[in-house]
Structure formats: structure tokens, C-alpha cells
Amino acid sequence: MAHWLEEGEAREGFVKEAKELLPLLEAQLKGKRFFAGDSPGYLDIAACTLGPTRIAIEELTGVSLINDEEYPALSQWAREYISNETLKPCMPDRDQLLAYFTKNKESPFAHRAEVALKLKGVPYELILEDLENKSELLLSHNPVHNMVPVLLHGDQIICESLVIVEYVDEAFDGQPILPAEPCDRAKARFWAQFIEHRCLKPFWLSLWTEGEVQEEFAEETKKNLALLEAQLKGNRFFGGDTIGYLDVAACMLAHWHDALEKVTGVCLVNDDDFPALRRWAKEYTSNEAVKQCLPSTDLLVTYFGLHKQKYISFAHALVSQ
Numbered sequence: 001m002a003h004w005l006e007e008g009e010a011r012e013g014f015v016k017e018a019k020e021l022l023p024l025l026e027a028q029l030k031g032k033r034f035f036a037g038d039s040p041g042y043l044d045i046a047a048c049t050l051g052p053t054r055i056a057i058e059e060l061t062g063v064s065l066i067n068d069e070e071y072p073a074l075s076q077w078a079r080e081y082i083s084n085e086t087l088k089p090c091m092p093d094r095d096q097l098l099a100y101f102t103k104n105k106e107s108p109f110a111h112r113a114e115v116a117l118k119l120k121g122v123p124y125e126l127i128l129e130d131l132e133n134k135s136e137l138l139l140s141h142n143p144v145h146n147m148v149p150v151l152l153h154g155d156q157i158i159c160e161s162l163v164i165v166e167y168v169d170e171a172f173d174g175q176p177i178l179p180a181e182p183c184d185r186a187k188a189r190f191w192a193q194f195i196e197h198r199c200l201k202p203f204w205l206s207l208w209t210e211g212e213v214q215e216e217f218a219e220e221t222k223k224n225l226a227l228l229e230a231q232l233k234g235n236r237f238f239g240g241d242t243i244g245y246l247d248v249a250a251c252m253l254a255h256w257h258d259a260l261e262k263v264t265g266v267c268l269v270n271d272d273d274f275p276a277l278r279r280w281a282k283e284y285t286s287n288e289a290v291k292q293c294l295p296s297t298d299l300l301v302t303y304f305g306l307h308k309q310k311y312i313s314f315a316h317a318l319v320s321q
């Protein structure tokens with residue numbers, strides 16, 4: 001089942017291993033409803049991950065491990081397990097499981113904070129938050145916005161992703177994230193604000209609105225992205241050859257963009273109009289530190305697909321304010 005944590009060759013390896021072992025388990029059912037016979041017992045409880053959890057993971061990863069053709073007995077067993085009246089009250093439903101497996105990794109803002117720590121080589125613990133049911137820990141540490149990310153560093157509590165990135169850069173040794181010279185730092189901050197308010201905001205709203213309103217947001221995004229494209233000036237990253245503050249600030253355009261296009265059908269950063277930004281997106285997503293913090297595109301597509309209606313309602317509420 002570790003396949004859901006990995007992609008590519010590593011995932012294929014885990015799937016192969018699972019498929020070699022599952023026939024042994026399939027054979028144990030011997031035409032019975034449960035491993036123990038007519039009602040669930042020890043082995044059914046031991047194998048519970050192959051029931052509802054496995055189904056949620058299959059939905060997230062798009063990899064089918066147990067299907068009717070290959071494992072008819074295990075498939076039927078999973079259906080029996082899920083619909084068993086005694087077990088049902090102890091089982092999380094599909095939506096709860098999907099939310100559990102995707103929580104916070106979908107957030108480009110949380111990603112900014114995590115990447116900053118990774119780039120500096122600072123060890124950290126990532127506490128995942130259920131945003132549908134916020135914890136006391138989050139509410140008490142970010143009472144102003146009630147949002148992730150929040151950085152807890154000793155007694156210090158730092159909120160707002162870009163503020164966290166700057167704090168991490170100043171508080172820890174290691175590879176610099178912001179430029180060294182005051183005037184370059186000021187310019188980087190200026191462009192980070194531009195990305196935040198003039199690019200990402202209209203980009204986000206263009207995804208979840210319709211008609212003329214959508215077209216206006218799309219046009220505003222493209223106009224501002226052209227200015228951002230020019231900032232790359234033929235470099236690999238916004239700051240030159242090394243990844244830095246503006247790259248982290250713009251991460252949504254590098255990785256989230258493609259998943260959001262799949263969910264909404266809106267594509268604003270295309271190869272023809274923004275070749276430099278597209279090249280930069282590849283550089284950003286292939287950086288070793290970044291790769292370790294990126295959610296998979298499958299996960300993002302599932303998350304945003306599931307929450308589409310919520311984002312449409314938020315966008316409408318914001319536009320009609």
C-alpha cells in the first residue's frame with residue numbers, strides 16, 4: 001500500500017510487490033464472505049486497510065490494486081466489509097478519508113513555508129491541519145486569519161507564508177533565500193507583492209468564475225504575467241542561477257497551475273505566451289529541495305475536484321462584495 005506515497009518507478013515497484021502477494025490472500029477467502037466465515041473476525045480486521053482506505057487511495061492515485069477481474073474474492077470481501085452493519089460506525093466515510101490523505105499538501109502557501117525550511121536545511125515537523133475542522137492549535141496561534149501556514153519556532157509564532165519565508169531566511173544559516181544587497185531585497189519584496197496581488201489573485205479568481213467576469217480576470221492575469229515573464233530575463237530562476245524568494249513566492253504558477261487547469265479547464269500560463277515562465281516552472285519543480293515538498297498532480301486534481309463547488313462559492317462571494 002506504500003505505492004500511494006510514491007510516483008514513477010518506485011510506485012510501480014510497490015504495485016508489483018502488492019500484486020505478487022495479493023493472490024495468496026485472495027486464495028484464503030475460499031468462497032467465504034469474510035476470512036473468518038460468515039461474519040468478520042481477526043483477519044478481516046487485520047486486512048481493513050484493503051477495504052475503505054484502499055478504495056480512497058485508489059481514487060487519489062488512479063492506481064487500481066484490487067479489482068473484480070484480478071481479485072474477485074477480495075473485491076467482494078471489501079464490499080462486504082464496508083457494508084457490514086457492525087463495522088460501519090467505526091469506519092471513516094470516503095470524503096473523510098480523501099480529506100485526510102490530501103490535507104494541507106494542496107496549499108501553495110504551506111508549500112512556501114516548507115520549501116524555505118528545506119532550502120535552509122532546517123529540520124522541522126509538519127503538523128497537518130484539517131481545514132474543515134480547524135484545531136485549537138491553529139486557532140490559538142493564528143487568531144487573526146485562522147489560516148495555514150503557521151511556523152512555531154521555540155516560543156515564536158510566525159504567520160503568513162511570505163513572512164515565514166523571510167523569517168526562516170534570517171533566523172537560520174544556510175543557503176540564502178533573499179538577495180544580499182538591500183536594494184535587491186527591496187526589489188524582490190516588491191515583485192513578491194506583485195505576484196501575490198496582481199498575478200495570483202486574478203489567476204485564482206479566473207479559475208472559479210464564469211462569463212465576462214472570468215474573461216476580465218484572465219485578461220488581468222495575462223497582462224501581469226507578461227511583466228513577470230520579463231523579470232526572468234533569460235535566467236533559470238528569478239534571482240539568477242539559484243532558486244530564491246520569488247521562485248518560492250510564485251510556486252502556484254509552477255506546479256499548481258497544471259492541476260488547476262485539469263480541474264477547471266482554464267489555462268493561462270501556456271508555452272506560446274509565456275515560454276520563459278514555462279521553462280522556469282520546469283526548473284522549479286525539478287529542484288531537489290522543492291521536489292521533496294511538492295504534492296503530486298494526482299493529489300491536487302483530486303483535492304480541487306472534490307472542493308470545486310466550495311471555491312466557486314468563495315470566488316462568487318468575493319466578486320460580489
Ligand SMILES: N[C@@H](CCC(=O)N[C@@H](CS)C(=O)NCC(=O)O)C(=O)O
Nearest residue numbers: 107108109131147148149160161162
Ligand atoms: N496570505 C496567506 C494565505 C494562506 C491561505 O490562504 N491558507 C489557506 C490554505 S491554502 C487556509 O488556511 N484556508 C483556511 C480558511 O480559509 O479558512 C499566506 O500567505 O499565508
